[in-house]
Structure formats: structure tokens, C-alpha cells
Amino acid sequence: MLRFIFWRLLQAIPVIFVVITATFFLVRSAPGGPFDSEKAVLPEVKRALEAQYKLDLPLHEQYIAYLGDLSNGDLGPSFKYPGRSVNEILGSGLPVTAELGLYALSFALLIGVLAGVFAALRPNTRQDYIPMGMAMIGICMPSFLLGPLLVLIFGIYLDWLPIAGWGDLPGDKILPSITLGSAYAAYIARLSRAGMLEILSQDYIRTARAKGLPEWRVVIQHALRGGLIPVIAFLGPAFAGLLAGSFVVETIFQIPGLGRFYVQAAFNRDYTMILGTTVFLSTLIVFFNLISDVIAAWLNPRLRAQFKGGA
């Protein structure tokens, strides 16, 4: 197991390095410097600014300096918000996005696993078709459509829930969490249905049934563990998707999280902010993929044995 984790960590390092390098050179090759704004800036001021942000150095020296800063955990200053560092901005957005993602994922897991298991217990009956049809709707209904529709129905017509904000009014966290989570609920429902169907046809389930265990114990004690492996393996990639989804959801509901900062930085051409956020988010995503791989391997006895035997 330790060897597996070590091996996966080793694979993650070049990925993160590629991200940093590619992002750095992409951003620096962008046409137009950050200070070529509409307002005319005195040449001396511009030069001083460029010196302050090390933009006067040759590109490779800038790159090495940036790597040096990064290794100290310093993502640099923001171009557009003088006096605020990228670290500060990320630090204020991260807890909000983390909370939103956590609620969305909990919603997705709860609804998705319930629907998937429920459908798998009676395949090809109405008990299967209805939740799976709903899952198909969930997959085909993108968050940027679902969000406004939910706001329209529950926020405006029924007037049950606030339409924007985060933590300002009671209940304002419900709609964003559902909007972000529903597509994942749909995927998880499909995955857990497929996983459960495969497990439920196996011999050890037949044995468990044959010895007279009640159905709910067969499902909960024996089938769920194996049947949910695909769901766990999906959680890593889902995390990346949740982050991308938070771009849209935070924009719709005006939530001050990472996603909204990223989209704003993209619009403002705040290059240090884009660079810093990309590096940070990418590292997070790679890290979460790693965790989900390790958990999936740990849950799957066959994979576990493979790594115990050395490979």
C-alpha cells in the first residue's frame, strides 16, 4: 500500500511541474503587458512597476524566480489589486468554495447512491427506469441552466429561498449546493447502479442470500462495499469537475469563492492571479485524484494484493 502511494506521488510531481511551466509561459506569452491599460502611465512609473514585479528580467530568470517563490508557497502579488497578494485572495475564497463543494458532494452522494442502489435492486422495472430517467435529465441539464431555473422557481415564483449570496440569509446555501451537485448525483446514480448490478450477480451474494440473510443486510453489509468502488474512483475526477462547476455556480449566485475570483481574473487579465490560481487549483486537483486512486485501491482487494506482491 505504501509503495502504491509512493508510486502515485512520484507520478504526480511531473504533472504539477508541467502545469506550472506551461501556465507560466502561456501567461507570459500573452499579447499585451498587464500595465498597458487604457490609462496612460508615465514611462518611469511603468518601469518602476515592471521592476517591482520582476518583469524587466529576461524570461528564464523570471521563471526561476517564480519557481523560487513558489517553493516558499508564495504565489506573488496581484496585478489588479495592488497591495493584495494572490495568497490572500485565494485564502479568502478557498473556505467558501470548499464549503460549497462539500455540500454539493454530500448532496450528490446521498441522492446518487440511494437512487443507484434502489434502481439496481429491481433492474428493468419502473423502480429502475424512473430514477435512471431522472439521472439522464441531470446529466443533460447543465448547471448554468439548472441554476437560473431553480432561482426562477424557488427564489422568484415560490419565493421560498434567497436567490443569491452565501451565508447572508438563512437558506441561501441550499440552491447553489443543489445546482452544483445535481449533475454529480446523476453520474453517481449511474455508476452505483452499474457497480451494484455487477456485484449483486456474484457468487458470494448468492451465498449470503442462500444462508437466509434479509435483503437489506445483503445489500448494506455485502454488496455496497464492492458496488461503490466505481463511485469512489469517480470522486477524484468529480472534484475537478466540481471546481470547474463552481466557476459557474459562484457567478450565478454571486458567491465570493475561488471560482468567481478565477473568472474575474480571466476577465481582468490579472496575469499573476490567473497564474497563481491555475497552479493552486491544478495542484489541488492532482492531489484529489491521488487520494481517490489510493482509496479505490484500498477498497479493491485485487489491486491491494497486486501491490503487496510487488509490481
Add this chain to the structure above:
Amino acid sequence: MNTEQTALLMEAEDGASLWHDAWLRLKKNRAAVTGGVVLAVMVVLAILTPWIAPYGYEAQNLDLGATPPSAAHWLGTDIFGRDLLTQILYGGRISLAVGFIATAVALVIGVTWGAVAGYVGGRIDSVMMRFVDILYALPFMIFIILLMVVFGRNILLLFLAIGAVEWLTMARIMRTQVQSLRQQEFVEAAVSLGLPPSAIIFKHIIPNALGPIIVYTTLTIPSVMLLEAFLSFLGLGIQPPQTSWGLLISYGAETMEEYPWLLIFPGLALTITLFSLNFLGDGLRDALDVRGSKD
């Protein structure tokens, strides 16, 4: 006729009827057939848009403003008095074009890459697939946004950027296919006849791997369309004066409180198309008996 000949004949018949069987299975799947028909209608409408659109694309009627659906404007008008049906038709042209063209880019790169890696094997294969693994681990959504920011919001770049991330799965599927195909006798026969590898790959291997390719292509188109709509919604994809369903949804969301039809109809157009493509893709997967094509 000896037994060997009979067996050969039966095999030949099997080969010819594989597609026929698949077609029969597909025809029985009502959801997939409906999906295919709806999709065909959408494509025809998109192609014919300049001739059938009820109003000109640029035609405004500021006095009219936003009106709900009526006899003159079936789906209503937007705040500039532009006909929504016309906007949706023109937006659909772009959305579908992005879906098909970006998928085609992904198809060409992925199939070639996977076929070469799988066919050549050895060290070249492992280097090529390691490259795919690394790209796979990259957070591609962030990268597309980055590309759009750095190089400007250009529709051609959008095709390329989306195609460039969607080819990875295609390459993996293709490689697995090729690895199993190249050990078969007809490929050995082609090799012993002295055909160059490129001819073997394009004439013998790719046609035999068509099933999974078709299925995965059908399922890639909706995810590409979704990506385009997502970017356009954020304002990072299609730019005015061009329009797409994602862009129309984003305008609709801004004014939905007063003019809900501006959100609902473009949303319906996108959702119905995605539905059709997914049902068709699932149906094709069952009909062609392709398993695990998503990983």
C-alpha cells in the same frame, strides 16, 4: 463443400451481418431512434437556417422590445425586439458546428495517436501513453479558460482547444482496440504481404475498430457542446455578434425574472439536443455491444 469451406463462408456471413445485426438492434431501441431522428432534424434545421429563419439575424425592432411568444414571433422576442426563434436557429448552427468540428479534431488526433501507439508497441508506445497520462491528469477546463484568455476569444481556437483535450480518451480506446486486432491473422497476413504500417493501420485496423470509435464519438459530441455552452455562458466562449445556445442561456438568465422565455427556450434547445445525442450514443453502445467505452 467441405467443413472448412462452410466455416469460412459462415464467418464471411457473420462479418457482413454484424452491422446489419447492430442496425436491427438499434431500430428496436425506441429512445435511440427518437434521439437519432431529433438530432437529424436539428442538423437539417441548422444547415437550412439562412433560408428558413423567419427573420433576419440582425433584424431588430426596438419599439417592440421583449414580447412573449405570439403568432408573429413563435418563441417571443428579446429586449432588442429580435426574434428568439431566429436567434436559437443561428445559435444552434454554432453550437452544433462546435460539437461536430471539435469532435472531429479529437477523433483524428486520438485515433491516429492510439493506433500508432498500439500498433508500434514497445518503448514508443509507453512514451506516447505516458504523455497521454500526464495530459489526462491536467485540469483541462482551467487550461481551456487559460487558452481563451491568453489568445483571445477566437472561435477557431475554441475548436482546437476543445479538440485538444477530448482526444485523450479516444487515443486510449483506440490503443486497446489495436493491441487486440494486431495479433489477429488478417493483420499478420497483411504484414507478410509487405504492406507498409500506415496502410495496415488505415486500411485494416481502423475499419475493424469502428464500433467503439462510433460510440465514443457520439458520446463526445454532447460533452463538447456542453463545454462550449459552459464557456460561452461565462463569456469566455462564443462572442457577439455571433451567438450560441450557451450565450443565449446566459442572456436569458440575466433577464429571466421579467422575460422567462428568453431562458427557457434556448435551454430547451440545448437540453433536447444533449438528450438525443446521449440516447443515441447509449443505443449505439448496446447495439454494437461495446463495453466500458468511457474508460
